[in-house]
Amino acid sequence: xxxxxxxxxxxxxxxxxxxxxxxxxxxxxxxxxxxxxxxxxxxxxxxxxxxxxxxxxxxxxxxxxxxxxxxxxxxxxxxxxxxxxxxxxxxxxxxxxxxxxxxxxxxxxxxxxxxxxxxxxxxxxxxxxxxxxxxxxxxxxxxxxxxxxxxxxxxxxxxxxxxxxxxxxxxxxxxxxxxxxxxxxxxxxxxxxxxxxxxxxxxxxxxxxxxxxxxxxxxxxxxxxxxxxxxxxxxxxxxxxxxxxxxxxxxxxxxxxxxxxxxxxxxxxxxxxxxxxxxxxxxxxxxxxxxxxxxxxxxxxxxxxxxxxxxxxxxxxxxxxxxxxxxxxxxxxxxxxxxxxxxxxxxxxxxxxxxxxxxxxxxxxxxxx
Numbered sequence: 001x002x003x004x005x006x007x008x009x010x011x012x013x014x015x016x017x018x019x020x021x022x023x024x025x026x027x028x029x030x031x032x033x034x035x036x037x038x039x040x041x042x043x044x045x046x047x048x049x050x051x052x053x054x055x056x057x058x059x060x061x062x063x064x065x066x067x068x069x070x071x072x073x074x075x076x077x078x079x080x081x082x083x084x085x086x087x088x089x090x091x092x093x094x095x096x097x098x099x100x101x102x103x104x105x106x107x108x109x110x111x112x113x114x115x116x117x118x119x120x121x122x123x124x125x126x127x128x129x130x131x132x133x134x135x136x137x138x139x140x141x142x143x144x145x146x147x148x149x150x151x152x153x154x155x156x157x158x159x160x161x162x163x164x165x166x167x168x169x170x171x172x173x174x175x176x177x178x179x180x181x182x183x184x185x186x187x188x189x190x191x192x193x194x195x196x197x198x199x200x201x202x203x204x205x206x207x208x209x210x211x212x213x214x215x216x217x218x219x220x221x222x223x224x225x226x227x228x229x230x231x232x233x234x235x236x237x238x239x240x241x242x243x244x245x246x247x248x249x250x251x252x253x254x255x256x257x258x259x260x261x262x263x264x265x266x267x268x269x270x271x272x273x274x275x276x277x278x279x280x281x282x283x284x285x286x287x288x289x290x291x292x293x294x295x296x297x298x299x300x301x302x303x304x305x306x307x308x309x310x311x312x313x314x315x316x317x318x319x320x321x322x323x324x325x326x327x328x329x330x331x332x333x334x335x336x337x338x339x340x341x342x343x344x345x346x347x348x349x350x351x352x353x354x355x356x357x358x359x360x361x362x363x364x365x366x367x368x369x
Contacts, residue, residue, distance in 0.1 A: 051081075052081040052082075053078040053079065053080060054078070054080075054081045054084055055077070055079070055090065056078075056084070056088050056090060056091065057074055057075075057076055057088075057091060057097055057111070057112050058075060058110060058112060059073055059074065059112060060072070060073060060074060060108065061073060061108050062105070065102055065103070066101055066102060067101065067102045068099060068100070068101055068120060069097055069100055069102065069117075070098060070099075071098070074097060074098075085113065087114040088113055089112050089114075097117065099120065100117040100118065101117065101119070102116060102117065103116050103117060103118050103130075103133075104130045115133050131257060134252060134295075135295055136295070138298075139295050139296065139298075140295070140297070141252050141294065141295050141296075142296060142301040142304055143293050143294075144164075144316070145290060145291055146290060146292050146316065149315070150315040151254075152316060154288050154289070156316065157251065157254060158253055158254065159251060160318055160319075161248055161251075161321075162248075162249050162316040162318055162319060163244050163249070163317040163319060163327065164246035164249055164294075164315075164316060165243070165244050165317055166242070166313070166314055166315075167240060167241070167312065167314075168240070168241050168242070169313075170238060170241065171236055171238045171239075180236060182214040182232055183215045184213065185213040213231070214232060215231075216229050216230050216231035217229075239333070241332065243329065243330075243331040243332065245307075246296060246300050246303075247326060247327045250294065251292060251295075252293040254292050254293075255289030255291065256289070256291065292316065
C-alpha cells in the first residue's frame with residue numbers, strides 16, 4: 001500500500017515537471033526560436049502558378065522573300081498557350097510549312113504564321129502587299145490627308161492609337177437650289193401677251209454678280225414708323241460644331257508606302273561612271289509626310305471618305321500608349337464654350353478701344369500753318 005503511494009507521488013512529480021518545462025519554453029523560447037537563441041523562419045510553401053506552354057515553329061535564320069523553306073530554316077521554341085494564335089504552327093505541323101515559300105522577308109526568330117507563307121505554285125506578285133498582313137481581319141486601311149497641326153506636329157508613328165476629330169462648318173441653304181443663302185434677286189416685268197389665249201411674256205432682269213441684290217426682309221422703323229427693307233451687310237456667317245468621330249483608329253503608316261517594286265528596273269552605271277547625256281540631279285528636299293494610313297472598320301472608312309469629299313476639317317489626336325478605353329465627349333459649339341467656360345457676352349457700350357490697325361488707317365493730318 002505504501003509502495004503504491006510512492007508510485008503515484010512520482011507520477012505527479014513527473015507530470016508537474018513536464019508542465020513546467022513546457023511553460024518555460026513558451027515564455028522564454030517563442031515559436032521559431034531555438035534554445036540556442038537562433039531564430040528559424042519557415043518559408044511559405046506557395047508555388048507560382050504554372051504557365052502552360054506550347055512548342056511553336058519559328059525561323060532559325062533570316063529568310064528572304066520567295067525562299068522555299070526546308071529543315072535548315074526552321075526551329076521550335078516554347079510559347080505561352082494563352083498567347084497562341086490560330087494562324088501559328090505547332091511543332092508537330094512542320095509538314096504544313098516545309099516546301100512553302102516566304103511571302104515576304106522574315107527576320108530570324110519570328111514565329112511563323114499562315115499569312116507569311118504561300119504555295120510554290122502561287123505567284124508572289126498575286127499574294128498582295130506586305131501592308132495587308134498588318135490589318136486585322138474585318139478591318140480596312142484608308143489614307144487621311146494631314147498637315148503639321150492635324151498630325152500631332154508630325155509625332156505619329158505606326159502602331160499609335162488616335163482619335164479622329166471632325167469640325168463641321170454649317171451654313172443655311174435654299175432647300176430647292178441647295179445654294180447658300182441669301183438668294184440673289186432679279187426684277188420681273190410683264191410685257192403683255194402675244195395674242196388672245198397666249199401666255200404673257202415675262203422679262204427677267206438679272207443683276208451682275210458683283211452688283212447683285214440679295215433677299216432681305218421688311219421691318220418697321222421705330223423712329224419713322226415706316227416699313228424699311230433690310231438686307232445683310234455681309235455673307236452668311238457659318239456655324240461650327242466639333243466632335244470626336246472615331247475613338248480608336250490605329251496608324252498603319254505615316255507617309256507614303258514604297259513604290260520600288262512597281263517601277264521598271266533601269267540599268268545602273270558602274271561605279272565612277274556616268275551615263276551619256278546624264279546631268280547630276282540634286283535630290284529633292286525632304287518634306288514631312290502629308291498623309292497617314294489608318295486601320296479602321298469598314299463603316300468608319302466609308303465615313304472618312306464622306307468627310308473628305310464634304311470638306312470637313314479632320315484632326316488626329318494621339319492617345320496614350322495602350323489606352324483603348326471608350327471615350328465620352330460632348331460636341332462643342334459656340335454655345336457650349338460660353339456655358340462650359342463661363343464666358344459672358346460683353347455689354348454694348350457707347351465707347352471702345354482704338355486698335356493699332358484703326359489708327360494706322362486714319363489719314364495723316366497736316367501740321368497747322
